[in-house]
Amino acid sequence: MKTRPALRRSRLIPLAAILAATAIIATGCGRSSDGAAPQAAGSIDDSKASGKVTLWAPDGDATALDKVLAPFESDNPDVDVEVTLVPSDDYNTKLQTAIASGTAPDVAFLYTEAQTQFLASNAFAPVPDGVADSSSFFKGSWAAGEVDGTAYSVPWYAYTRLLIYRDDFAQNAGATAPTTWDETIPFFKKLQEGGAESGYGADVGWDTYNGQNLAIFGYQAGESLLSADGKSWALDTPGMVKAAEFNASFFSSGVSSPDTPQFLDAQPYLVSGKTGSMISGPWVIATLDTTAAEPGWTAAHIKTAVLPAGPDGSVGQLAGGSWGVTAKSKNSDAAWKTIKFMAEKDTQVAQYKAAGSLPAVVDAWSDSSIADQPLLAPFLEQMKNVKPMPAASTWNEVSTMLGKELEQVARGKETAAEAMANAQKQADSIGTGSD
Amino acid sequence: MAFALQAKTGAPLTRRRPPHTGIAWLFLAPFAVIFVVFTAIPIISSLAISLTDMKSADLQTPFGVDFSGLENYVSLLSDPNFVRAILNTLIFVVVGVPVTMVIGFALALVLNNGIRRFRSVFRGLFYAPVVTNIVSVALIWQYAFNQNGTVNEVLANLGFAGPNWLGDENLAMPVVLLLGIWRNFGTAMLLFLAGLQSVPEDVKEAAALDGAGPWRRLWSITIPLIMPTTLLVSVLLSVFFLQVFDEPYLLTNGGPLGSTESMALFTYHQFGFGNFGISSAASFILLIIVAAVSALQFRLLRSRS
Numbered sequence: 001m002k003t004r005p006a007l008r009r010s011r012l013i014p015l016a017a018i019l020a021a022t023a024i025i026a027t028g029c030g031r032s033s034d035g036a037a038p039q040a041a042g043s044i045d046d047s048k049a050s051g052k053v054t055l056w057a058p059d060g061d062a063t064a065l066d067k068v069l070a071p072f073e074s075d076n077p078d079v080d081v082e083v084t085l086v087p088s089d090d091y092n093t094k095l096q097t098a099i100a101s102g103t104a105p106d107v108a109f110l111y112t113e114a115q116t117q118f119l120a121s122n123a124f125a126p127v128p129d130g131v132a133d134s135s136s137f138f139k140g141s142w143a144a145g146e147v148d149g150t151a152y153s154v155p156w157y158a159y160t161r162l163l164i165y166r167d168d169f170a171q172n173a174g175a176t177a178p179t180t181w182d183e184t185i186p187f188f189k190k191l192q193e194g195g196a197e198s199g200y201g202a203d204v205g206w207d208t209y210n211g212q213n214l215a216i217f218g219y220q221a222g223e224s225l226l227s228a229d230g231k232s233w234a235l236d237t238p239g240m241v242k243a244a245e246f247n248a249s250f251f252s253s254g255v256s257s258p259d260t261p262q263f264l265d266a267q268p269y270l271v272s273g274k275t276g277s278m279i280s281g282p283w284v285i286a287t288l289d290t291t292a293a294e295p296g297w298t299a300a301h302i303k304t305a306v307l308p309a310g311p312d313g314s315v316g317q318l319a320g321g322s323w324g325v326t327a328k329s330k331n332s333d334a335a336w337k338t339i340k341f342m343a344e345k346d347t348q349v350a351q352y353k354a355a356g357s358l359p360a361v362v363d364a365w366s367d368s369s370i371a372d373q374p375l376l377a378p379f380l381e382q383m384k385n386v387k388p389m390p391a392a393s394t395w396n397e398v399s400t401m402l403g404k405e406l407e408q409v410a411r412g413k414e415t416a417a418e419a420m421a422n423a424q425k426q427a428d429s430i431g432t433g434s435d
Numbered sequence: 436m437a438f439a440l441q442a443k444t445g446a447p448l449t450r451r452r453p454p455h456t457g458i459a460w461l462f463l464a465p466f467a468v469i470f471v472v473f474t475a476i477p478i479i480s481s482l483a484i485s486l487t488d489m490k491s492a493d494l495q496t497p498f499g500v501d502f503s504g505l506e507n508y509v510s511l512l513s514d515p516n517f518v519r520a521i522l523n524t525l526i527f528v529v530v531g532v533p534v535t536m537v538i539g540f541a542l543a544l545v546l547n548n549g550i551r552r553f554r555s556v557f558r559g560l561f562y563a564p565v566v567t568n569i570v571s572v573a574l575i576w577q578y579a580f581n582q583n584g585t586v587n588e589v590l591a592n593l594g595f596a597g598p599n600w601l602g603d604e605n606l607a608m609p610v611v612l613l614l615g616i617w618r619n620f621g622t623a624m625l626l627f628l629a630g631l632q633s634v635p636e637d638v639k640e641a642a643a644l645d646g647a648g649p650w651r652r653l654w655s656i657t658i659p660l661i662m663p664t665t666l667l668v669s670v671l672l673s674v675f676f677l678q679v680f681d682e683p684y685l686l687t688n689g690g691p692l693g694s695t696e697s698m699a700l701f702t703y704h705q706f707g708f709g710n711f712g713i714s715s716a717a718s719f720i721l722l723i724i725v726a727a728v729s730a731l732q733f734r735l736l737r738s739r740s
Contacts, residue, residue, distance in 0.1 A: 093707075096491060117491065117709075205602065205690045259582060259599040393491070397708035407692055411604075429510070433490065 043129035049337035050078035056095065057109035058088035061157055061321055064354035072341040079334050099123045104326045106335040110153050112144050112320040117393040117433070119145070119152045124324040127151040131336050132343040140318040141360045144388045154339050155360035157351065158320035160382045161216070164284055165277035166270065167303040169194030177305035181220070181246055184308045188255035188277065196276025199255035201269055204410045207403025210247075213279065214402050215389055216317045217243035220310025225390045226432065233398065233427035236420045239311075244409060244416035246310070251410040258410050267291045279307070281319070285375050286356050304378045318386040320360060358383075393433030401426050478722075485716035491709025500712075507716035517717065519693050520701040524677060524721075527612060527697060528728075531676040535616045536668055539623025544653075546624070547631040558628070562621040569618065573685030577601065580610050580686075604694045607687050611695045614682045619675060623668050630664030631657065666736040670729055677725050698724075 049072075057065060065083050073079060084105065086094050092114065098104040099118070110118060118124060127145075134142050137155045145153030163177065170176065170187075172194030178187040188199025203209070218225055221239035226232070234240070250256040267284060269275040271292045278284070288298040307314050323342065325335045341347055348359035349367045358379060359365060365380050389395055405419040414422070485507055487500040511517045542561055546554055564572070579585040580600040587597030600606050634657055642652050658665075680699040683689055689696030689704065696704075698721045705714035 100497075207690075259602050265581075394708070397710070400704075400708075404692065407690075411692070413692075 044131060044333060044336050044340070048078060049076040049334035051080070051331045051334050053079060053081045053107060053331055053334045053338050054105035055081055055083050055107040055109075055338070056086055056091075056098075056105040057083065057321075058091035059085045060088050061351075061355050061357045062109065064351075068347060068351050068354050069338070069341070072338065072347075076334075076337070079338075081338055099326065102328065104328065106325060106329040106331055107338055108324055108326060109156070110145075110322045110324050112141055112153075112155060112158065112322045113318055113389050114396070115145065115153060115322060115324070116147075116391045116395075118324070119147050120393060123327055124152045125327045125329065125332060127154060128336055131340045136343075136345075136363060137360050138318075138362060138383050138386070140383075140386045140388060141320055141322070144318060145322050145324075153322040153324040154343050156321045156323055156342055157348075157357035158318070158360040158383055159281050159358050160316040160319060160379060160386050161213075161279050161281050161307075162316070162378055162382055163277060163305045163307060164270075164280055165303055165305070166191060166194075166196060166273070166301055168301050169196050169273070169276050170303070177303065178308040179306075179314075180308050181310050184246075185249055185253045185255060188250070189253070191276030192255065194276070195273055197274045198257055199276045200250050201266055201275030201278045202250055202256040202410075203266065204251075204258040204407050207400045207407070208396065209403065210406050211399025211402035212317060212389060214240075214243055214247055214406060215399065216307070216315065217246050217310060219315040219387050220307070220312055221246075222310075222312030226392065230391065231432055233392075233424065233430075233432065235402070235427055236417075236424035241417050241420050242311070244406065244420050247406055248409045248416050251412075256410075258407075271297070282358055282376065282379055283356070298375070302375065304375050306378050306382045314382075314385060316382040316386045318388045321357070322360075390432075394430050397430055398427050401430070481715040482719060484711055485719050487712050489711040489715075491711070493711075503712065507712050508720070511713060511716055511720065516693055516696070517698075517701055520696045520698045523608070523694070523696055524679070524698045526608065527615065527676040527679050528673055531612055531615050531619075531679075532669060532672045534612075535619045535623050535672055536665070538616065538620040539668065540627050540665075542620070542624045543627035543631055546628055558625070561624050564618050565621040569681045570685060572618075573614065573682070576610070576614055577686055601687050602691055604691050607691060607695050611682050611686050614686060615676060615679055618682070619672060623672065626664055626668050626671075627661070630661035634660045663736065666732060670732045670736070673728050673732065674725055677728065678721070 055065075062083070062085060069081050069083070073081060091109070092111070095104065095108055095118070099121075104123070108124075110124075132154050134151065138158050141155035141158045142151065145151050145155065165177065169191045173190040175187055175190035175194070178184045191199040215225055218240050221242045223234065223237055223239035223243070225234060225240070227234050251258060266275075266278055266280070267288060268291055270278055270284075271288060285298055285302065285304070288302060289295055292298070292301075307316050323339045325332050325339070329335050342351070343361065345359075345361055345364045345367075348361045348364035349369060351357050352359055352364070352367075353369060358376070359370070365371060370376055389399070392398070402423055405414070405423045408414040409416055409419045486502060486504060488503045488506070489497065489500045493500050546557055546561075550557055581587075582597070582599045582602065584600075586600065590597040598606055600610050638660070639652055639656055642656050647655065678699050679697045680703065683695040683697050683700050684703070687695045689700050698717065702714050702717040702721065705717060
């Protein structure tokens with residue numbers, strides 16, 4: 001019997017620890033809005049950069065960054081830019097963790113379309129005067145780095161998604177690229193007449209991506225997905241239902257199948273003719289020759305076109321990469337000078353040649369290495385008319401949810417209107433993260 | 436448990452500290468430190484987080500979040516996606532555990548009684564799925580069960596049109612389950628084999644002399660005698676299938692339409708969205724279910740043995 005108190009005590013210890021930890025959280029509660037106050041933007045001069053600059057970027061476009069930055073380092077012998085490549089899937093999570101734990105680099109890559117959550121937390125310093133001329137970039141790319149009129153990031157590369165189609169099939173059927181929603185399904189049907197098994201390749205299960213596509217169709221129908229004050233979602237509006245119906249019409253008209261293609265199949269299917277078109281980015285053009293195992297295949301078979309216009313025009317999706325300097329950087333002067341170098345026209349062209357990144361600086365597109373490529377011209381045209389994804393820190397969750405609803409519609413389990421009503425309900429409980 | 440044991444044996448209790456306590460603690464320290472730092476503290480803080488509305492934006496000021504009581508738990512249990520994940524997880528357990536056990540037991544029986552010459556070779560082969568890398572295996576399965584994959588090619592040669600296995604709401608789950616079973620039957624087999632080898636030969640011989648045929652001996656002698664092994668295997672497999680993550684994550688990422696999303700995968704997705712509060716609450720619900728199922732099974736184990 002004497003063991004009982006001892007036993008009780010040993011059981012109480014973890015319980016007490018749990019209660020204590022809960023109490024710490026509970027008493028420390030109440031979200032304070034006084035976090036770190038935004039810093040004032042300074043300016044940088046023309047003196048040489050010096051010291052060590054740590055830089056993080058996801059692999060991919062930054063793979064050749066050491067080579068691209070070599071002229072900067074030889075011009076500024078005292079500077080040492082240390083590039084760290086992070087696997088792109090983990091990039092945002094790693095950066096977020098590093099910022100929270102105070103181990104963030106001086107310069108950090110930011111996905112142009114998904115930087116809101118970082119910029120809103122005051123983790124980044126405002127862009128000082130003298131780094132870059134805001135008017136030299138695509139308007140949308142620059143604007144995506146602004147919070148309440150202050151710029152926090154500088155665009156590096158830019159891209160958007162276009163209609164990429166098999167021109168040989170189109171010519172077989174005597175069709176030209178659609179310019180409006182109404183012409184779209186007939187065009188995809190023509191591609192089928194010309195030889196494609198499915199006119200349009202849609203991956204029904206890639207939720208986030210389909211949610212993004214729906215946002216673009218929504219923009220084309222004149223919607224913004226957010227309420228006027230940006231604090232709540234507006235997904236069950238007539239324009240959004242129209243956008244969802246447009247998306248569903250690919251499946252109901254038979255130009256797309258919910259079965260094909262799954263994500264790894266997208267390019268092989270286009271090459272083999274299982275699909276006649278896709279909506280995707282410039283990397284497709286760069287890699288189709290490899291997929292077809294035939295140099296020159298892309299130039300002979302593929303064309304690109306600006307997205308077909310909806311009731312409110314042909315808005316495309318803004319995407320790309322930007323650079324920011326973390327608010328706690330110890331060498332922000334050299335960090336901003338590194339970014340200044342990357343935003344120069346010549347560096348932008350060098351970056352294109354090294355890694356295929358399409359320039360964010362409009363002037364760089366006139367360089368012959370880019371201007372002479374007919375497949376890229378529609379990208380330039382579309383880039384002048386793009387919008388970023390909704391500026392809400394919960395967008396990733398909402399777009400995934402939207403993709404799931406679209407999947408229900410594509411599989412014939414819901415109508416577009418029901419899906420958007422469901423989406424609205426779920427989005428209301430998810431919120432926009434701005435409350 | 437300590438109390439129960441002592442009460443049963445009635446061992447006298449000494450008030451004196453046993454000698455060498457200091458040294459014992461010293462030997463225990465490496466484990467204790469690792470346990471506290473990597474297990475106890477994370478579990479306790481995740482319980483604390485599950486009672487708040489913590490989101491990714493709060494990472495810089497983790498103590499500035501609002502205490503929300505059981506709100507996360509309530510909203511989870513009313514979220515159809517989470518309820519679906521619970522049901523999916525139950526399917527994994529209710530189908531996966533018995534099927535894996537039957538296959539494992541059958542192979543162990545064959546290896547123990549039938550095959551003698553190449554026993555170690557077969558044992559190694561059947562155990563191979565346990566030690567192979569799940570990521571590469573899942574990639575191969577993904578290709579195999581693709582609409583134009585190996586499985587459908589074989590079916591086409593036999594004259595059947597194969598379905599889109601991983602893209603079909605009703606077929607994706609069986610394929611994911613199959614991968615889980617394939618990956619685990621080796622463990623079950625090995626444990627059963629050890630159990631079978633511990634069944635005393637003389638008991639079986641005695642039964643044979645009394646006229647019991649092979650089926651009768653299996654049913655009345657072998658199966659009751661290896662009951663502890665059976666329960667151990669069922670606990671291990673239940674815990675595995677309750678926490679199943681790799682298989683659905685790698686093959687379908689929970690799709691199509693959430694038909695293969697397990698509780699662990701749901702938790703992971705919520706974490707990715709930055710909903711740390713919800714995600715911690717979901718993992719705690721899973722922890723409670725795992726603890727309850729294990730406790731139940733251990734109770735059975737103790738009463739039988």
